[in-house]
Amino acid sequence: MRTHTDIVATGWVARLPRPWLPYLLLARIDRPIGIWLLFLPGLWGILLARPTQAEALRLILLFACGAIVMRAAGCVVNDLWDRDIDRMVARTASRPLASGMLRPRQALVFLAILLLIGLAILLQLNPLAQLLGAGSLLLVGLYPLAKRVTWWPQLVMGFTFGFGAPLGYAAGAGRLDAAGLVLYGAAILWDLGFDTIYAHQDREDDALVGVKSTARLFGERTAPFLAACYGGTVLLLGFAGWLAGLSVWFYPTLALPAALLARQAAILDIHDAELCLGLFRANREAGLAIGVAMLVGWACAY
Secondary structure, rough: OOOOOOOOOHHHHHOOOOOHHHHHHHOOOOHHHHHHHHHHHHHHHHHHHOHHHHHHHHHHHHHHHHHHHHHHHHHHHHHHHHHHHOOOOOOOOOOOOHOOOOOOOHHHHHHHHHHHHHHHOOOOOHHHHHHHHHHHHHHHHHHHHHHHOOOOOOHHHHHHHHHHHHHHHHHHOOOOOEEEEEEEHHHHHHHHHHHHHHHHHHHHHHHHHHHOOHHHHHHHHHHHHHHHHHHHHHHHHHHHHHHHHOOOHHHHHHHHHHHHHHHHHOOOOOOOHHHHHHHHHHHHHHHHHHHHHHHHHHHOOO
């Protein structure tokens, strides 16, 4: 498998003031796909809750800003825990903390600023959503440790990144019921699938340094595992839509994201790192298609 780096220090990022660059790279601003993947379950939750249109727009804007900030905070926490491991993995060796571009103390100050901004956003939500959002910080802090103790760190990642689903639902509905919890299950399985694809980029290096992952656990059996994850995602999405009272038009519209997810399982080649990265990124379009299906189900329910 060809080695490569996940740093993208060119384009618009390179035109910003030079002292900003290490912090932008630490926050993965050069690669916004992580922001999308954190934001999309929250978008699903808001749409499934069906608040007023004005409130939905307000919440979507808040969740978009929150995704930018909290994805950056999560990356800082992850890189603080993993800086020694990152130095031994080709794709991550150039990250700011692993390479020495930033010191841990600088990263901690940056993290504190991000968390304060996140708190300001969280306080704009209702009390239940505030409580859930505060609780999610435990997942953010523990996720980087998972790869050291379990073969299922991608599942822990699913609980972490997918938490936007119940949070968005609670923010939009003012409660958390079966529909929001089933949606959370769908988000967890979706995250488990695409993060397993992502982990195949590091499978060989992870084996050398002793890092565990579902990519290493399933290996050549990843395609059927991925199909099971994505199949479960679609089934739970359909169930959540039924529980929330979405229109019947939600179900045929859900066929598009189902097809996009099925394509990933069909063409996956775990030995092609660039293809794995491309399939991982394709989940932005799949996640947006799920959001469109929910929007159709909402609009046609009246």
